[in-house]
Amino acid sequence: MRDKPRTLLTPGHALVVIVLLMAILGLSLALIMQQSMNLTAIANAGTSGSSATVSGKETDNSANADNTTQTNEETPNGEHSTDNPSANNPSANNPSASTDTRININTASFEELQSITGVGPVTAQRIIDHRKAIGRYSSVDQLMDVTGIGSKTLEKMREQVKVE
Structure with missing residues (x-):
């Protein structure tokens, strides 16, 4: 057998x-x-204030910071002059600063999170619960750690959210 x-x-x-x-x-x-x-x-973004994550790629913003710095020099008669004419108007350097309608996922309420494309009540609550568990989000990419948010959903959401 x-x-x-x-x-x-x-x-x-x-x-x-x-x-x-x-x-x-x-x-x-x-x-x-x-x-x-x-x-x-994520570790680099948390330790160096000059880097940001955009579409999954890290970019260095220190070059941009050098372009927007101003130098105040005192003239011989005691007055201050600036080399940057838009120094008194911070939105002049960034015209979209006042029109930024993205939702900050670190401070967003339950209702605000539901207004994001692809986020319903269950996912909004999961985002809040995960935020409480980790303290705060340091990158939009951390939303991938939330159950129910995959890469496709994150790409739909990316233009509507920010981290500050």
Whole structure:
């Protein structure tokens, strides 16, 4: 009765198993690398005030900060002069500063969160609960940690939210 083995594994079957295991290993390593890069970006954004995360890529804003700095020099008669004529008008450098209608996910209420595309009452509550658990969001990308928000939903939301 037990003359035959229970399973017959041919070299072709073994090759398929090996290829599948290699594919799974490669996918696992890719996900680990992506998570590592996300954590590095979050850590850098939290420690250096001059970097920001835009569409998943970190950009350095220190060059922009140098362009908007002003120097106050005292003239011989005691008056102050500025090299930047728009120094007294902060919105002159950034015309969209007064028209920014994005919702700050660190201070948004339950109702404000529901006004975001793709966010219903359950997801809004999950965003608030996650915010309470972590203290505050340091990047919009952290919304991916909220159950129910995937990459597609985050891309729909990205233009409507901000972190301050």
